[in-house]
Amino acid sequence: MAPSSVNGNMQSSNIPEGQTKGNSTNIDTINIENLLLRDDDIFQTSLNSEDYLESLAPIIKDALKVNGLSDLIYKLNDIVKDKDDELNDLSLSSTQDINSCIDSIDNIHVESYDLNQSLSQISQFLNRSVHELITRKKSLIKSKEVTSKINETNVTLNLCIQVLEITNKIHELIKQNNYFSALKLIDELTNIHLPKVESFSFAVKIYDSIPHLTKMIKDESFENLGKWLAINLERKLVAIGEALFDNLFLLQQNWEKIKKSKDSSATFMPYKLNSPVELSMRDPSSNYNIFDDEALQISLSSLFDAILVYQTLNEDELLSKLYHKEWMKKYNRVIYPITSSVKSPAVQGHNPNDNVITEFNNLSSLDEYLKKISAFFVMDKQINLATKFQLRSHANSNDLWDSYAIKLKPVLINYLKTHKLDANNLTDFKDLVGNFLQIMENSGYKIFDLYEILMIIFQGYFGPDLIQQFRLDFIESIQSDHYMPLVVQDKRDYENVMKICWYKSDAPFAPQNVHSMPISFPFSEDYVHYCLGIRSLLEEIVQFISQHYSYNINEINNFIVNDIFEKVLGNEKGVGINNDIQEFIDKNANNKEVMAQSYTNLEYYLFSLYEIGKLINRRLRLNTGTGVHNIDANGTFTLKAIDLFTNVRKFSEDTIFQMVDNKISELLDMVEYDDWLPEVANKEANYSIKDFALFLENLFKSIFSNLPSSFRTLGLFRTYDFVAEHFLNILKSVDRYNRTAIENFDLDIRYLEESMSNLYSTQDSSPENTEDGGAVALQSTFTELRQCIDLLKLDSYEDFIKNPSFRMRKFDRVKLEDGLKLISKMQQPLEEDNEDANISAHEESMNTSTNSIDSQNQSVLSNSASTKFAKFSSKFRRKNDFDNY
DSSP, X not given: OOXXXXXXXXXXXXXXXTOOOOHHHHHXXXXXXXXXXXXXXXXXXXXXXXXXXXXXXXXXXXXXXXXXXXXXXXXXXXXXXXXXXXXXXHHHHHHHHHHHHHHHHHHHHHHHHHHHHHHHXXXXXHHHHHHHHHHHHHHHHHHHHHHHHHHHHHHHHHHHHHHHHHHHHHHHHHHTTOHXXXXXXXXXXXXXXXXHHTTSHHHHHHHHHHXXXXXXXXXXXXXXXXXXXXXXXXXXXXXXXXXXXXXXXXXXXXXXXXXXXXXXXXXXXXXXXXXXXXXXXXXXXXXXXXXGOTTTOOOOHHHHHHHHHHHHTTOHHHHHHHHHHHHHXXXXXHSTTXXXXXXXXXXXXXXXXXXXXXXXXXXXXXXXXXXXXXXXXXXXXXXXXXXXXXXXXXXXXXXXXXXXXXXXXXXXXXXXXXXXXXXXXXXXXXXXXXXXXXXXXXXXXXXXXXXXXXXXXXXXIIHHHHHHHHHHHHHHHHHHOOOSXXXXXXXXXXXXXXXXXXXXXXXXXXXXXXXXXXXXXXXXXHHXXXXXXXXXXXXXXXXXXXXXXXXXXXXXXXXXXXXXXXXHTSOOTTTOHHHHXXXXXXXXXXXXXXXXXXXXXXXXXXXXXXHHHHHHHHHHHHHHSSOSTTOOXXXXXXXXXXXXXXXXXXXHHHHHHHHHHHHHHHHHHTOXXXXXXXXXXXXXXXXXXXXXXHHHHHHHHHHHTTSOHHHHHHHHHHHHHHHHHHXXXXXXXXXXXXXXXXXXXXXXXXXXXXXXHHHHHHHOOSGGGSSHHHHHHHXXXXXXXXXHHHHHTOSOOHHHHHOHHHHXXXXXXXXXXXXXXXXXXXXXXXXXXXXXXXXXXXXXXXXXXXXXXXXXXXXXXXXXXXXXXHHHHHHHHTOOXXXXX
């Protein structure tokens, strides 16, 4: 719609009749038109749009302001009408599209109908083809039937000729003892030829003779099989067993060569014989086959002949039953004497001998027996394989083995219990049982029940024996040690010590720090023996489990860690060396050389435990493949014994300090102060103080000279604190003294301070311990004693009593009440009696007051001084940095 037409309509509709149109009306109308034209685009939007409503609101407001609302309504009506027209046009256009779609659908329907007709014609054509094919097939079948009948007639005529020839050949083979060939001809004659010519008279005579011939062949073939078992099984079991063990030894050697070859890079170390990895890499020709052994010369012809005879007679099950009975007879004879030791549950308990377990006198007799057993069961499996399980199945062999393993297990356990085996005999017994089980496993038998014997050997005998042997060697070592630092003169001995012992890489005796011989180690020979013993212990364990322990690896590793190393290093009495060390320290508590060296050795013991944990994990991961607790290859395993050795080290430390405290107490008892009111001042320290200082110096040099720097420093601090507290208590316990006594006392204390400072400098010569900070910290142990002496040496005590800032600056370690007590004991000159009386009165008021120090009428301090003291007293009363060091 053109703007001019809209303006004209709106102007004509807004002017009533008879009303004069003025300038204002014209202006309003023009404004409305401008607004509508300016915002014409808002009418193009949806009436439901919020933007549209927001845009329309100001237009309506403007129209109201100029009284042009009617024109605006007309304008909006026109726009709505235009929109309706557009919508109608769109509807008509959509109807045409729908009609066009309906026509397309009709065309599709027609085409689909035509297609359906075509498919029906094709189906009819296929049906006709199928019927023709069936007809032709029936004709072919009929033709084949006719041809077959002609052929059968021809065969029957030929059989009539062949029957007599075959009958004569059968008699000849029986005379030659060729049973299977004869039976084969009988079977052929009976099942193929005779049924087709049985109407002839000669066939009846042949039928009558066949049962007799067949039975004779069957009986003689099985009798021949029994003779074969007696000759080749029972009489050759020992030789077969020897050959099996020799072959096993060869397999073990070949696998060890592969594991130790350069190409393997220790990859195959965790895998044992008969493991899937070993089997995959084994040369098949190295497996032992009984029937390929030329030395045995065992032929299977009689066995195969009997099988073929019974197969021909279709009596396989009968042969299997007969063979099973014959085999069980051989089995009962072979496993003797175990059969006499296991009774059935129904008869057990009636005879005292029922529960008697078979015993072998020695290992050689058991060895011979197990070789026979291995030969019997291996031959059972190999016969099964050679005969393709026609006589016995794998299940039969496995069931027989399982039942036998139940009988054998208590016999082997009883052998362990009834024979006292040393380490070598135990290893031989383990190797015999392990080799026997590996032979059985290699033949496909389950060995898990008997594998428990190996676990019993390791856990019940080998492990405890190792622990006791290690403990006895360790006790002998600590009791025979001279408890002096180890000194090595020869470079080769030094290298051996460094290979055996565990130490920190930055130790002063480490190779990079050693330039000449001899070398003095901090530890004694005891530590070297201990390190060698631990390494030997682990190596013996690894060697023991290296071949036959293929299963329960996690259980084995846990036993090695928790039941061998943790126990032998633990604190169980009679088992762990931790307890032995503690008992040894307690027994030698008064021997300062033993105590000092034991503490040093314990430091290295404790460090070694971290390295032992890493070594155990590495060795077990290399030899078993799993390591400790299945931690990763880079993980760190920590022994629980570390905490125990830490406690023993603390016990050793406490024992040394207790011994030092006792020695110092004995020396301090020799120092006596009797005269606290002397008239003459001393020019030098008391002789008893000098003796004490000399004894203390000798004590520290004899005990702490070889101990670690940190321990020496701690010992010095404890001793200084102990001595300072002792002399402070002496000073506090005196009833009365004069200034001369204090001067003499100060001279003694200064001598002690200087002596102990010199001792500190000689004991701790390392750069980190000779700094001023260490000396200052050391002197702080005498701070309170020094401040008490300096307080008593003051010419006037007024500043200490009345000036809190002075007191906190120079006597921060002296409590006010303690200082007043000390001052009150000082004997004053006559001119100071009044001041002394005031001090005594103030002390009495301090002791009897129930309020704080700023109580009025009872304190000689001013109110301001009391206030300051109350503010800071709690802080300085807690300032006892070294009192409890």
